Structure formats: structure tokens, C-alpha cells
Amino acid sequence: MAPSSTAQPPPHFPANVQYLTTPVPSRLLPATHRQTFCTPCPPHLLPNPPPRIAIRTISDPRHPANGQSGLFNASNKALPRGTWIRDYVGWVHTEGEADPTSGYDLALDRIVTDVVDPETSETSQHVEVVGCDATRMGGEARFVNDYRGVPGFERPNAVFELRSWDVPGQPGKKGVRMAVWAGPHGIDKGSEICVSYGKGYWRPQEPATTPADAGKGATSTKKPAKSKKG
């Protein structure tokens, strides 16, 4: 599989981060996950045309991520609820490869398999998390901040949710991405786009409570969000 896209990075994308439009699999990622999470999505199968967004440096001392970047609605109108904004692309990896210090890692899937003990014949469950880390490579969605403490926000205006599509020419095969979508009240023109990372992101020692959890240690404890068909 080609390691990345050749697309030009958008304005203000950091030079030390590889710009992607398609996720890049770890060499240890099983072939089935590679197929599901890293297969390119033909542009005509996107849920809607990509809305105009902008990466901007935050220069508001009241903003908890002041001095960092955020993602903004740069289209000339509000984005209605359910608008697909961008996929969360990055390096797709196994649980064992997760970096617990990463602030850009989220869980794509939890694969539960039954393991039978050959001696006792007892069955236990093995859970393997597939993660997507956008620390060193990613797209615009890596700039989505958490709404907590952001001036003017009482709740997130966007959500993380999986989307899936039928892979052309491969009956029964689905491509899957985590994506950022406009939340139930839409996203105002010019507004920053903020999700909830989930309480587990900020208090990683506690079990995750929301499916959109992203970040430090996320891949060892977090559940993926429910899926939307694109």
C-alpha cells in the first residue's frame, strides 16, 4: 500500500508532521485491519463535499490551548448537523505499539476474541485495540481541540464517529474511518470546531466513559464510537 498521499498540506500545517489524506498502517498491523482502516476512500464515496476549514493559531489567553492550533469552520455558512468534516487520519497501529504519552492517539476498534484455555477448556476474552496516532503524521482533524474551557463553549459542536463504505470491486469489504462530524446543533460560521475527548482523556487513570475518547493511553482503554454509513 502506498505509504501516504501526495496531496499538498493545507496552510499552517506544521512542517514536522507528515500530511496525510489516507491512514498509514504499522508494519505490525494485521492484513484485515490494514484493509479495513487504511484502504483509500474514493472521493465520490465521501459523505459530502469537504467543507472549507482552516487551521489557525489560537491567540486568546482565555483559551486553554492558547498558543497552540485549532480547527475552524472557514466556509461562508454554518455547517448543518451531521455534516462530515474530515477523517481522523494518522498512523494505524496495534495496541502494543501505542505511545501512552501521545495526545493524538484514538481508538478505532476493540476486537474481542474468545480464547480457550487448552488445559481447563475455560473461555476468556482477549481484547485488542486498533489505534490511530496523528502525532507524526495526520490530517486537519488532528487539530480539533476539546471544548472544555474554550470561551463560548458549554458543549462540543462536533463529534467523533466512525464512518464506513463499501469498497468498490470487493464485495462484502468495508472501509472504515474515524471522522469528525458537525454535532446536533451544527457549527456556526467562523467557529472553532471542538469535540469532547471524553473524561478519560483528561483523567487517564479512570475508565473511559464516552466513545470518542482520544489521547493519552487511549488505545488501551477506550471504546470506538458507533459507525455511520457514508
Ligand SMILES: C[S@@+](CC[C@H](N)C(=O)[O-])C[C@H]1O[C@@H](n2cnc3c(N)ncnc32)[C@H](O)[C@@H]1O
Ligand atoms: C489532538 S491535539 C489538538 C490540537 C493541538 N491544539 C495542536 O495545536 O496540535 C490535543 C492537544 O491539544 C491540547 N488541547 C486540546 N483541547 C484542549 C483543552 N480543552 N484544554 C487544554 N488543552 C487542550 C492539549 O495539549 C492536547 O494534548
